[in-house]
Each structure stands twice: as C-alpha cells, then as structure tokens.
Amino acid sequence: MQSIRDLKPNFSGPPPSSMAPGPDAYLQGNIRMTLEDPELWKSFHEIGTEMIITKPGRRMFPHCKVNLSGLIPCAKYILLVDMVPEDGFRYKWNKEKWEVAGKAEPQPPCRTYLHPDSPAPGSHWMKQPVSFLKLKLTNNTLDQHGHIILHSMHRYHPRFHIVQADDLFSVRWSVFQTFTFPETSFTAVTAYQNTKITKLKINHNPFAKGFRDEGSTKKRRANKNPTAAEKRLKTSEMLNGDSEEDSPPDFCQSSFEGYNRDEGDLPKSKEVDTVKDERYSPWGAEREHGVRTESPAGTDTRDMYNTEQLVPAPSSYQPYRVHEYGKSPSPSSSIGSGSGRSSFESRVSDVATVPDHESSRTRTHEIGPSPCGPQHLPGPQDYSGVLNMTMGQTSKPGVIGHHIYSPYSAEQPLGQWSNPSPNQYPPPHHLTTDYTSPAVHHGYHHGNVAEWSQYPLFSYSCW
C-alpha cells in the first residue's frame, strides 16, 4: 500500500475563511475505506471484469459498496465516485483475451457520481456500508441523466472520494481523500465478451437469476425460437464449464494458467485461498505493453492508494503528480484479518475543515435525533455550474435541486467542456509543469504519466 498525499494548497489564493481549514483546522487521520464483497470483486477481477454500458445507463455489477471508518461523527462528508481510465488504450477481445486495439478514444465528459446521501455526518457514513448501487454507466456522451459516461472497450477503475464539507458548495474548499481498489477495475463493453464474466454475473446478480441453468433458463425462448434455444443451450453448456471454452489452450496462457475454473460460485473460503495465491489477469496485453503492473500476487497487500489535496486546483486535479510522502509500510491491519475486505487506511493525518455547524447550510439525512446536535435544514441551494456531478435518482431535493452534471449545460461554462480542441474532450490546457514528474503509486505503473493529467478528479477542478 502506498500513500500519496499532498497537503499543499494548490490554489493560488486562500479559500474563504468560512470554508478553509484555517487556524482552527485540526488533524483528521485514519480514515479508512474498505471495499465490500472483495471476494466477489476478486473473482471478477481475476477473469477480467466487464461492465455493460448502454445508452439508457446500466448499473454496475458488482456494484460499488464500501465501508468507512475514522470519520468525525459530527462532521459532514460528501462521497463521490468517478471513473478513471486505466490506460490510454482501446481494447478488443480476441481469442479469449483482451488485446490492445489502438489508442484510446478521446475521453468522454468526466462525470462524478455523488452519493445521494451526501452530505451526511460521518456517523451516517460509518454506521453501515455505503452503496453506490444506483450508479449507472452509459456510452451516451449526450446523456442527460447524469450517468457516468464511458467508452466501450476501454478500461476504467472507480475512484472513491470522501470530502469533508458541509455542503456541496464548500466541497471546492475542502480536503478530500481518494481511494481506489485495484480489483474494481473493469472494461466497459456493450456486450459481454468473456463468457466467464457472463457466467459470474448470472450466478451472482439476482436480476439475472432467470438465466441460471438450474432455473427455467432452458425453457426460455425454447418455444419461440428453436435455433436460439439451441444456441442458448450451447451457451449454457459453455457456462457450465464443461466446454473447452472454459479452458482454451491459448486463454491467456501467460497470465491465466492458474485460474480456478470453478469460478461459477461465489468464492468459498478455501477458494479464496486459491485466489490469493493465484492472482491472475486475462490482461495479456497489459504485460506486453507494460501498461500496468500485476496486482501483488499471493499477498493481501492492498495496493490501493489515497490522495488528498485541497480543491480547487489551479489546474486539474493531479492525483498522480502529487508529492509522495513515502510509502506506507503496510496495509491496514484489518486486511486479510478476517474481515475479508479490502481496505485502505489513511495513515497520515490530514487537514480538514472544522465543522461549522453554526453556519452549516446542509440538511441532515439522519433519521431521528442526531447525536451531533440539531441539524440545520437549509433551503434548496443552487449548485448550477458548480459541479459536474451525477447524483443518484434518490437525491434529496434541496441538496441538489438541479441536474448539475450536465456537461453541455449552457450554465456551466467550465473550461473542461469549453475547450474542445482537436479531440472532443481534450485535456485541460492549463496544467502546470510543477507536477509533471511521474509518481508511482499503489503498484500501478502508467507508461505515460502525462496522459493522466487529462483526467481531472472533478470537473470542477478547473474552477
């Protein structure tokens, strides 16, 4: 595990005193985020997770669900997720493995999904796992629903951000921490390529129960289209692991030899052991191209990382160009200790704004009396043009009363969207040169660090 942090304010002027971590700022450390269902994620990751993206938007499965600890119970936090390209390539599924198919397409509008409970006190986030179930992925660059826009056949991984902020407006002045989990990386696809992934999805996603072999699957469509039924049967056989397709001779030979062919079920404890020892990836290409390194095999070390810095930045968020304060010596103590969760603990204290309950304009989403005293219920706030964020459809009115994410909104003349140049979604042009030195982090090695600079954490980082 590595910890990358940069406490240096990266904006030229001081933030408003009401929002800035001023003299009364205090240290806040040991924020820990653990991934729920890590074994499920691993089982997908070892095969090569694929996420369907559709025009109307498709949920992720597995969906992002994390546990949080170390938050200040009374302080308000905002949770966000965005998707970051894994590399600068487009891929294709060829002969049972992913291969590089060329340069990545121009990055689509970067959207950040705001957890609908945001903002909420730390106690709220810590009392139960935080689910991003309703996060949806789309390939529609003109999407108006706030779904996260991705390119098909490209690789991404989610980043989780936690920001101590009383409201969305003050996010820009708050310290945030970023967490990633390597096993959550995935390839965006419009149709599943790897039948193993299909099988895993069917076996674990309750909505796909109808496709399970033990169910009525085989009679589905059987009387409608015999040919289709035959194909379906054939597919079922393949998915059962009886076909050779489960163990193709050339199926990622170099990286998949030890794959557990009984992946159809949620990994049992003994299977997990196997997984731990044999962490393979179908990404033969990534080795060939040195795009990224393999996750540490045979170890529970979580090579996730976190970063934190003050926003806004004078330039785009530069998560990979921040100062490295030294690698954390070890993963969280809970890792592999029975919790079965991936986790990352912020091992260094960080600066946070002091919760200002007096001036808080946020509303509480806690049911019942808050242990932190009375909560103010502010009126609707207009965040138009403030963030380019997506929100769950269950977003509370008043927290964000608008679809503020619309990248093409006329009311959002942000540089990120207003500078289309050669490619539709160019990197911000205002990057400074102060941070161009590569920073190795959490085991990933990006061949072209500069490419990362075009992926701001938040769209509003261009403020």
Add this chain to the structure above:
DNA sequence: TCGGCTATCACCTTTGAAACGT
C-alpha cells in the same frame, strides 16, 4: 465481411401501495 452497437424480449427482483389482521 466483421466487429461493435442497439432495440427488443422474457424472466426476474425490488419496491411501494393497498389490503388485511391484531
């Protein structure tokens, strides 16, 4: 010709309101 995308399908779960019982 082929790979990728999309509309549509049937099956399933989830969700919330209505009905009912205590």
Add this chain to the structure above:
DNA sequence: AACGTTTCAAAGGTGATAGCCG
C-alpha cells in the same frame, strides 16, 4: 386509531438475441 404483516402489481434490472451500421 395505530401498528405490523401480507399481498400484489408496477417498475426496473438482467443477459440473450437479432438486426443494423460503419
């Protein structure tokens, strides 16, 4: 009247499939 449980229909999510498109 209030509360808890059950029932049921609508909404929405799922992968499979066929056909379209570049």
